Amino acid sequence: MxxxxxxxxxxxxxDGIAQDLVGLSYFIDSLVAQINTPDEIRSDLxxxxxxxxxxIERVRREIFQLRAIPIKTDDIHGGDQLYELSRVFNELIRNIDEHSQASEISLxxxxxxxxxxxxxxxxxxxxxxxxxxxxxDGSMSIDSTETGTCIYIKIPRSDT
Incomplete structure (x- = not known):
């Protein structure tokens, strides 16, 4: 692809599934908040x-993965290439810090x-x-199967 x-x-x-799920979550919240909702149903809701x-989180991870730029590591065997790759990540994070006005960073x-x-x-x-x-104050999750590993990291961006 x-x-x-x-x-x-x-x-x-x-724009489709993710927004539909968010709308569904708002609707569920409104049902929970209704005074006449029985406790048993409120618990189920x-x-x-x-x-x-x-x-929603699974769909967001899939969206993030689809938008990620794949970096092929076939030729990365150490030394200079790993050093250069770490420099790339450092520069990307520096750009987030200096230019993005983001409230969180995801990797x-x-x-x-x-x-x-x-x-x-x-x-x-x-x-x-x-x-x-x-x-x-961040979170990390690991999805590891026999076909590979995916690690998700999310941290709030500090204002300091």
């Missing part, structure tokens, strides 16, 4: 709202490896990343 097609699909998801919110990095990435005892790499993200 071309980059243009990916962006177009992301726009369609955002809250559970439904939670599910809708999770669906998604994915690979097509064998999966298995998780935070586990005795392995400090991802644990350290997770702790740093928490120190920044």
């Amino acid at each position: 071309s980059a243009h097609e990916r962006v177009k699909l992301a726009q369609e998801l955002h 809250r559970a439904l709202r939670f599910s809708v919110t999770e669906s 998604m990095i994915a690979d097509n490896g064998i999966g298995g990435a998780c935070i586990k005892d005795g392995h400090d790499g991802l644990r350290g990343v997770s702790e740093r993200i928490k120190d920044l």
